[in-house]
Amino acid sequence: MTYDFDRRIDRRHTRSYKWDQxxxxxxxxxxxxxxxxxxxxxxPPAVREALEKRAALGMYGYAIREDGYFEAIADWFRDRHDWAIDTQWITDVPSVVTSLSLAVELFSEPGGEVVLQSPVYYPFYEVIRSNGRKVAKNTLLLRDGRFEMDYDGLERLFQGGAKLMLLCSPHNPGGRVWEREELLRLGELCLRYGVTVVSDEIHCDLVLPGLGRKHVPFASLSPELADMTITCLAATKTFNLPGLHTSFTVVSNASMRRKLQQRIQMLSLHMAQHFAQDAVEAAYRHGxxxxxxxxxxxxxxxxxxxxxxxxxxxxxxxxxxxxxxxxxxxxxxxxxxxxxxxxxxxxxxxxxxxxxxxxxxxxxxxxxxxxxxxxxxxxxxxxxxxxxxxxx
Ligand SMILES: Cc1ncc(COP(=O)(O)O)c(C=O)c1O
Structure with missing residues (x-):
């Protein structure tokens, strides 16, 4: 073993959300x-070194993002997930939950229904409700000790007029890594009913090796599906950087991307964080x-x-x-x-x-x-x- 995952590190009194509350x-x-x-x-050591180097500057002024950062992201998704991302499709957002909330605001109507599959990561409910939308709940089916999507339930919600869906892929909680066929079936329904998909794939790199599963990015299934998908991603869950508060969306549809970027600019969420890019680039390049x-x-x-x-x-x-x-x-x-x-x-x-x-x-x-x-x-x-x- 090269890394010591057995080592217990005292995180108390470090302003840790997990340990100090x-x-x-x-x-x-x-x-x-x-x-x-x-x-x-x-x-990973490379991340810590990159952050130490950045901290040693001793000046924490406004920062910019460089091409190398976007290229590191695109290379990671090409090598790890067989997904070709154009660097132009990437937009930084402070957090995945921010992206979920912006997507609900921008791509659904006030009072409209937004689909989620429960049980699910609790902010999914919050971003729908706090934006004045209704939760359209499609309960996951528990079959042979694993969750499956209820396609009939989804179709009923889409027939009822829901035009936006929040997909959690892999799914939290329950740990399903949705298979290509499952996602394709979902995609067919979304195309048939004109449903936009916000695919939260923050756990994409955390596929456990033993079962031979592979994460399939929803937007990689076809250009038609990519065209109606906002993929929300981050290196933070993968490499234990969530306190750096950095994430990104991948949107190939130019008009949807423009809408998202305009809103991000309007809220002044677009400026680069001083440390985040160094950490993310190091993680994707060397982690x-x-x-x-x-x-x-x-x-x-x-x-x-x-x-x-x-x-x-x-x-x-x-x-x-x-x-x-x-x-x-x-x-x-x-x-x-x-x-x-x-x-x-x-x-x-x-x-x-x-x-x-x-x-x-x-x-x-x-x-x-x-x-x-x-x-x-x-x-x-x-x-x-x-x-x-x-x-x-
Ligand atoms: C499915 C899912 N989405 C988003 C997040 C949080 O992402 P962020 O901290 O970037 O908002 C988590 C964290 O547990 C998560 O499980």
Whole structure:
């Protein structure tokens, strides 16, 4: 192993969203946090070096983006995802959720319906509602321990007039890496009903190696589908940089891209962040070996967690993720309501996983566990959780 993913690094008192809010959010600052999706691993060495060099400038003036940054992005998606992106199609946005919200505002009508597939990453609901649109919910089907899209449900929503869909690909939570055929079937429906797709592919690089899956960018399926797709991407989830608050969209449709860029300019969200480009370029140019090793390590954590839960708490049933570092666990067998699960986690076990109902009503009785952390943290958290659950 070249990188030490086993190393525990004390993140408390670093203004960490994950580690420094235990008192405020869970009533105990010592709760072990395996919730919000960042990693307890150091970023790739090349990223740290690039940031150190930039910090050493000692002046943090307004910055520009250079061609090399856009070329690094395009090269990454060509090499990693067989997707040819023209650098002109790329627009920087501070965060993926910003892009989701702008897309809802620009590409749906006030009061109109926007489709999501639940359970799903909770800001999907927020960006629809806060823009004055209605959530048109298509519940995912759980078949043989994995989520599938309900195409009949989608067609009903499209027939009912929904013209925008937020796709989460790979899907959070549940870890589905949608297959080409599944996406093509979705694409056919979108083309038939003239539905624009906002494809949040922030987890695209986090496909776990063991199952032989491959991420298929929705916009890579055909030029017709690319023409009606806004793809939201970032290096932040892949390389543990979310605090740098940087992301980008890829939009090949020139008029949609112009609309997006005008709004970004109007809100003055277009200026370059001083550090972000250096980190992203270094990550895409030099981070692949780190990423491959990190994914193998996380896959080991997932295997460990699934085996541990099967042995020590068989009432709970995790879904085996194909992608993401998040384990979605069906805890309905414990017979606890939302408050009961919180009490079990925060008070009794002293661990913080994400409570599932925030991902949609389908998530009630489920928990999401972030496994991008040293194995010893996974061991400690699961041991405490299972001990507390078995003592209830
Ligand atoms: C599906 C999905 N989209 C977006 C984000 C957040 O992206 P950003 O921090 O760039 O808004 C996350 C983070 O967990 C996520 O899981």
């Amino acid at each position: 235990g008192g405020k959010l869970f009533g105990d600052e010592n709760v072990l946090p395996l919730w919000v999706a960042d990693m307890d691993f150091l970023s 692949a070996p780190w990423l491959d090793e990190m994914l193998r390590y996380v896959e080991g954590n997932i295997e460990y967690a699934i085996a541990y839960l099967a042995e020590h708490l068989p009432e709970v049933k995790p879904l085996r993720p194909e992608g993401t570092y998040l384990l979605w666990v069906d805890c309905r067998g414990l017979g606890l309501d939302v408050n009961g699960l919180k009490e079990l986690m925060f008070r009794k076990a002293k661990v913080a996983f994400n409570e599932g109902s925030v991902f949609g009503t389908e998530g009630e009785g489920w928990l999401r566990i972030n496994l991008a952390c040293p194995r010893s943290i996974v061991e400690e958290a699961l041991e405490s959780f299972c001990r507390a659950a078995n003592a209830r």
